[in-house]
Amino acid sequence: MKMTMLKVLGTSALLSAMSVSSASATECIAPANPGGGWDFTCRQIGNILYEIKAVDAPVRVTNMAGGGGGVAFAHVASERSTDADLIVAASSATTTRLAQNAFAGLTADMVRFVGAIGADPGVIVVAKDSPLKNLSDMVEAIKADPGSVAFAGGSAVGGFDHMKPLQVMKAAGFNDITKIKYIGVDGGADAITQTIGGFTQAMTGDMSEIVGFIRSGDVRALAVLTEERVPGFEDIPTAREQGFDVVAVNWRGLYVPKDISDADFNMWAERLQKVADSDQWKAAMTENGLAPFTKVGGDFQSWVDGVIADTVVLSKEIGVIQ
Amino acid sequence: MDILSNLELGFSIALSPYTLMLAFIGCFVGTIIGALPGLGPSNGVALLIPISFSMGFDAISALVLLTSVYYGAMYGGRISSILLNIPGDEPAMMTTLDGYPMAKQGLAGEALVISGVASFVGAFLATVGLILMAPWLANVAYKFGPAEYFALYFLAFCTLGGMGSKNQTKSAIAACMGLGIAMVGVDELTNMQRYTFDNMHLFDGVDFLVAIVGLFAVSEVFMFIESHGKNSAIGVKLGRLFIPWKLLNQTKGAMLRGTGIGFLAGILPGAGASLGSFLAYVGEKAVSKDKDSFGKGNPRGVAAPEAGNNAAAGGALIPMLTLGVPGSGTTAVLLALLLTLNITPGPLLFTDRPDVVWSLIASLLIANVMLLVMNVPMVKVFVKILMVPSWVLLPGVTMIAFVGIFSLTGSSFDMLLMVAFGVLGYVCRKLDIPTVPIILGILLGNAMENKMRQAMVLSDGDWTFYFSSPISISFWIAGILGFVAPIFLRQYLKKPPQPTIDED
Numbered sequence: 001m002k003m004t005m006l007k008v009l010g011t012s013a014l015l016s017a018m019s020v021s022s023a024s025a026t027e028c029i030a031p032a033n034p035g036g037g038w039d040f041t042c043r044q045i046g047n048i049l050y051e052i053k054a055v056d057a058p059v060r061v062t063n064m065a066g067g068g069g070g071v072a073f074a075h076v077a078s079e080r081s082t083d084a085d086l087i088v089a090a091s092s093a094t095t096t097r098l099a100q101n102a103f104a105g106l107t108a109d110m111v112r113f114v115g116a117i118g119a120d121p122g123v124i125v126v127a128k129d130s131p132l133k134n135l136s137d138m139v140e141a142i143k144a145d146p147g148s149v150a151f152a153g154g155s156a157v158g159g160f161d162h163m164k165p166l167q168v169m170k171a172a173g174f175n176d177i178t179k180i181k182y183i184g185v186d187g188g189a190d191a192i193t194q195t196i197g198g199f200t201q202a203m204t205g206d207m208s209e210i211v212g213f214i215r216s217g218d219v220r221a222l223a224v225l226t227e228e229r230v231p232g233f234e235d236i237p238t239a240r241e242q243g244f245d246v247v248a249v250n251w252r253g254l255y256v257p258k259d260i261s262d263a264d265f266n267m268w269a270e271r272l273q274k275v276a277d278s279d280q281w282k283a284a285m286t287e288n289g290l291a292p293f294t295k296v297g298g299d300f301q302s303w304v305d306g307v308i309a310d311t312v313v314l315s316k317e318i319g320v321i322q
Numbered sequence: 323m324d325i326l327s328n329l330e331l332g333f334s335i336a337l338s339p340y341t342l343m344l345a346f347i348g349c350f351v352g353t354i355i356g357a358l359p360g361l362g363p364s365n366g367v368a369l370l371i372p373i374s375f376s377m378g379f380d381a382i383s384a385l386v387l388l389t390s391v392y393y394g395a396m397y398g399g400r401i402s403s404i405l406l407n408i409p410g411d412e413p414a415m416m417t418t419l420d421g422y423p424m425a426k427q428g429l430a431g432e433a434l435v436i437s438g439v440a441s442f443v444g445a446f447l448a449t450v451g452l453i454l455m456a457p458w459l460a461n462v463a464y465k466f467g468p469a470e471y472f473a474l475y476f477l478a479f480c481t482l483g484g485m486g487s488k489n490q491t492k493s494a495i496a497a498c499m500g501l502g503i504a505m506v507g508v509d510e511l512t513n514m515q516r517y518t519f520d521n522m523h524l525f526d527g528v529d530f531l532v533a534i535v536g537l538f539a540v541s542e543v544f545m546f547i548e549s550h551g552k553n554s555a556i557g558v559k560l561g562r563l564f565i566p567w568k569l570l571n572q573t574k575g576a577m578l579r580g581t582g583i584g585f586l587a588g589i590l591p592g593a594g595a596s597l598g599s600f601l602a603y604v605g606e607k608a609v610s611k612d613k614d615s616f617g618k619g620n621p622r623g624v625a626a627p628e629a630g631n632n633a634a635a636g637g638a639l640i641p642m643l644t645l646g647v648p649g650s651g652t653t654a655v656l657l658a659l660l661l662t663l664n665i666t667p668g669p670l671l672f673t674d675r676p677d678v679v680w681s682l683i684a685s686l687l688i689a690n691v692m693l694l695v696m697n698v699p700m701v702k703v704f705v706k707i708l709m710v711p712s713w714v715l716l717p718g719v720t721m722i723a724f725v726g727i728f729s730l731t732g733s734s735f736d737m738l739l740m741v742a743f744g745v746l747g748y749v750c751r752k753l754d755i756p757t758v759p760i761i762l763g764i765l766l767g768n769a770m771e772n773k774m775r776q777a778m779v780l781s782d783g784d785w786t787f788y789f790s791s792p793i794s795i796s797f798w799i800a801g802i803l804g805f806v807a808p809i810f811l812r813q814y815l816k817k818p819p820q821p822t823i824d825e826d
Binding site: 033062063064065066067068070071074102103104147150181182183184185186187189190193194196197199200212 | 464466508668670732779
């Protein structure tokens, strides 16, 4: 009883503290512990927003870890749905999890996706001595014997890295995608080690994860999954120009609460556009291996809806969701 | 030379005034933590991790601070062993055997100096060993696939359970508990939730820092409540301190032998510092001519285990940094720190983050020199601190535990979970079930399960894949031997008498 009282008191104190501060300053929730990609998004965007005077006061960053972003998502959807001074860091992982119902029944329409201002391009790489010379070689090898090419990636089964080769194979007209071998390891570097060591035949991941290994010559990129070739890596062909229409990028962006006014939503879209155009953000992108990828406002929301719909279809096919 | 240029890089980061200050604070706090009975290195480091996060340290600063605490605790453990006959931490247990008798004979100062120097020799040489061996070990990265990792984790559980504890069954039970707790959360291979009861706080699994602080620090508070803080008065007078060159010269052989044995014990995944000091003591006794004087205040009986446990502390960092497999309870806690900092230890750490590795190594060297200075001329300061009554200390520990965890996760659920782990730790200690295998299980459980299932994916379900390479086969054999052999060896290698607390 006493415990419950204390909890209630604590919660209301916390909430009142939040509402007081949110009246004066923007809050950015990073749905993970300090140090990861979401934390980076909040801190960079927050700093730049203040530096370019898009907001009046420094942006406060709150880390709200748990549930792979689900705790923060639930918090925003249920308790902060009208807070116009709240932004939340998001990425492809957010939409993948929403599509796969990994947030305990919460759905993507409980928030509004306001924009992405950078992306880590998806890549498929092989060891330098691999017999696979281009994406067609890989596709043909899998068509001939699906077990002959095992992929390693930094995300779990059904996660974003797993989806990339599946999308390529689907684009090539191969529909038996459950036959494709994939193991999820601890991050891209680990996936590359497995590939160089010959335990898997190819690695699927993000550009930022492979930059060091591409430069050292240990791996060869078969394709980058962007619309255009990536600046600085012009010698890596896109999947699209090799005849497989797949674009998969790990975008970095924000969502905002659902019930804010359209004016507020558009204001955030404009602010985000300003950040995207700033020199500070361009420098931050180069430092962190991100490629330009700016989609804001209504455009971004409809693009996200499309991505989620595609992910649902693929996830059902590989049996990650029913 | 590669190593020299790397070291230069390390020192260029470690020698900044800020990092030096952190190392100094870490050494000082660590020595206190080590010296205070009950607050061992695992507890101390576990307690400080959340705090160092809430202070907003970057990866290198946090690592330097906490590894300094780790090394400091290894030095500090001997102080209460010698003066109180209570080991400040578990690895310092062997030091009580000859340290306390020396102190009773009025040689407390000599014992403290010898053990301080022995600690320095052990830790310093082990750090050099780390420098030489770690990059070499890091090169084997490409030979490790899922099957090899699975066998390696198996080896870690076996050696920890087999050699690090007194009862195989109980440590196996503890490891299973840890593995069970690790299953909580979203299963990475199927995205299904397991044991989460639709509670979103459990989706990510149990945070290992919550478990560690609960199992180590909070359970310590419960133990204290039960004992009403007995056994904290200093029974031995400490006279003037001077450096006994003659005794140091006599014990230098013991220090070197202890270092060698301890270092090798430390490298064994899962074995750790307690085994290092134990083997160093037993080994020293076996080669000496005056076996009877051991246990009655033989300086070599102080030098060997102290060199051994500090060398093991350094050695234990090798499997932790290069393979991601901790060699002891404290390195398990440090592994948790690295993971929380988004640094994945493993073979790639040395190529990906040379700044982290080499500044860590450089600060270990610096910390060692600092610790020698602190622990020989300034040892009296720590003796004074030892007199802090437990009723001040333990509430402080409780407060730091709660504030630390809350500032890290910001969730009241995790604080309740921490208390639950505290109760679990208390019950386990009452039942003589070691808690370190539980931590190891929570830390390695998911990785171990994933490797096992990855191996099955790659081999189309062929179980012989686990035994398909010489590396994995040798891990399996070493693991089984490490678990079973101590049962038989115990008959021949009787442990020396456990230290008892004198009532007078």
